Amino acid sequence: MSDTERPLDRQTALITGGAGGLGSRVAATLAERGVKVVLADLNSHALERASEVLRKEVPTGTFVGVQIDVTDSSAVRTAVEATVADHGSLDILVTSHGFPKDGRLLEMSDDAWSDVVNVCLTGTFVCVREAARPMVEQSYGRIITVASRAWHGNPGQANYSAAKAGVIGLTRSVAKELGRYSITANSIAPGLIETPSLRNLERFEQIAERARKDNSIKRLGEPNDVAAAVRYLASPDAGFVTGEVLHVSGGRFG
Numbered sequence: 001m002s003d004t005e006r007p008l009d010r011q012t013a014l015i016t017g018g019a020g021g022l023g024s025r026v027a028a029t030l031a032e033r034g035v036k037v038v039l040a041d042l043n044s045h046a047l048e049r050a051s052e053v054l055r056k057e058v059p060t061g062t063f064v065g066v067q068i069d070v071t072d073s074s075a076v077r078t079a080v081e082a083t084v085a086d087h088g089s090l091d092i093l094v095t096s097h098g099f100p101k102d103g104r105l106l107e108m109s110d111d112a113w114s115d116v117v118n119v120c121l122t123g124t125f126v127c128v129r130e131a132a133r134p135m136v137e138q139s140y141g142r143i144i145t146v147a148s149r150a151w152h153g154n155p156g157q158a159n160y161s162a163a164k165a166g167v168i169g170l171t172r173s174v175a176k177e178l179g180r181y182s183i184t185a186n187s188i189a190p191g192l193i194e195t196p197s198l199r200n201l202e203r204f205e206q207i208a209e210r211a212r213k214d215n216s217i218k219r220l221g222e223p224n225d226v227a228a229a230v231r232y233l234a235s236p237d238a239g240f241v242t243g244e245v246l247h248v249s250g251g252r253f254g
């Protein structure tokens with residue numbers, strides 16, 4: 001099936017970390033274009049809140065919340081199967097789950113390493129693998145993984161940087177492997193984007209000031225900046241774009 005035969009208003013998206021700052025903004029943007037949205041997140045209260053806000057913001061939208069841990073393969077598989085059963089297809093996967101657990105290398109515990117790698121990298125692998133099953137069957141899919149500019153390496157973020165670099169390697173491999181099924185796979189590498197979880201960090205002002213200084217565009221990113229990049233990669237216009245890393249970082253990369 002070609003891209004033009006599958007308009008956005010007949011598509012369904014699964015967004016992991018869908019209750020989060022970026023995930024819920026992506027959900028609104030896709031829903032405004034008619035995409036049915038399944039929000040998957042570990043945090044059930046945040047899911048309820050996000051769904052409520054989204055239904056008010058985009059009254060024409062379809063939003064379904066599903067509570068899952070992305071590292072739980074069978075839960076992810078069930079969520080994918082339920083999405084296809086309820087909505088007819090799964091066309092777009094956006095992986096926007098995850099968190100940093102920063103620390104200098106010499107003080108970084110095994111747990112801080114494995115927590116971040118398990119959720120950010122292994123969780124993305126599980127979601128991509130499970131979502132790819134129906135996409136291969138229908139010969140269509142858009143896989144969009146949210147990495148980070150930290151994939152280039154960042155002091156104090158050995159775990160997070162390694163996981164996000166892994167997400168990019170995973171995505172580019174999938175792009176090469178599944179292109180024959182008209183499935184594209186691309187990563188978005190945001191710089192500092194002002195989401196509520198970021199604003200809650202004790203060091204937020206310090207981090208923000210540094211980003212404003214180092215960005216070539218002198219502001220912080222907004223969730224809409226990332227949502228617009230997702231909208232493009234999910235659109236028919238991006239049908240020949242795969243294996244790319246789209247930095248949404250105001251010129252702060254590397």
Ligand SMILES: NC(=O)c1ccc[n+]([C@@H]2O[C@H](COP(=O)([O-])OP(=O)(O)OC[C@H]3O[C@@H](n4cnc5c(N)ncnc54)[C@H](O)[C@@H]3O)[C@@H](O)[C@H]2O)c1
Pocket residue numbers: 016017018019020021022023040041042043046068069070071095096097098099100119123146147148149189190191192193194195196197198
């Ligand atoms: N905000 C930024 O500046 C920024 C920059 C670069 C990359 N990112 C990446 O973008 C993504 C979204 O970030 P955000 O700012 O929206 O953060 P956020 O904390 O608002 O959202 C992340 C969501 O992931 C969910 N989550 C965590 N562990 C999970 C698990 N095991 N299973 C399912 N869901 C889980 C959380 O409940 C949360 O709702 C993350 O991958 C983050 O690393 C964010």
